[in-house]
Amino acid sequence: MTENLISVKEFSELNGLRRQSVFKVIKRLGIEPEKSRGGSENRGQTISYITDREARLVLEVIGSNRSALMEDEDRESSLPEATLYDIGVFYLLGLEPEHDPNRFKVGFANNINERLRQHRCSAPFAKVMKTWSCRRLWEKTAIECVTAGCDQLHTEVFRATSLNSVIDKCDRFFELMPRLD
Structure with missing residues (x-):
């Protein structure tokens, strides 16, 4: 049985994160997202997916690097407090x-x-x-x-x-x- 996949877009939205920040962490961890060409609802764009295990790893890294992530975010936008902690x-x-x-x-x-x-x-x-x-x-x-x-x-x-x-x-x-x- 293969592990469940979640799109990076959905993962980012569910956790109150910017996709760009998530992609930076994914790259730093050496994770190769699975890619799929989206249907008409995504206007044929390529969608990146990560596994549940990889998603948990990304969250652990983000949690341990809160201050670095905050510097990476736009000064005017802030992460929800629940995500920070x-x-x-x-x-x-x-x-x-x-x-x-x-x-x-x-x-x-x-x-x-x-x-x-x-x-x-x-x-x-x-x-x-x-x-x-x-x-x-x-x-x-x-x-x-x-x-x-x-x-x-x-x-x-x-x-x-x-x-x-x-x-x-x-x-x-x-x-x-x-x-x-």
Whole structure:
């Protein structure tokens, strides 16, 4: 099974970063993005994609080089505070709470309202069940812990026998983590 890909454009938008800055970090890391010719919605432009693992690596480098990145950004634009400090929320979305109450998506977001808006394109009935303060670097560990015993339907989409048990696991996981104020 090949690792999921995300376009550099989407990755930049989701994390409040400028594409130029992301491409500089990708080049510095020696990552060779996969390229694909876009369809009519992209006017035939070439689109660059990186893997989830590469995306996490880029975020780690950006997180450890905040001051260098700030100098690289335009003086008039600033990165959202959540991106600077890698703090946001870990969310649990009910994808179809009325029709399939045990199917859910988990993940990290700097802005939960914007993330929910993006998910509503493919899951119009999605509902935020609960969020927890989270560092971006905790996301993958949290997902592995709280979804143990669930059926994985897609990258971050699962089905549980009880959504309440998943929420309980999330509560316990984040109780163990350092407080983020």
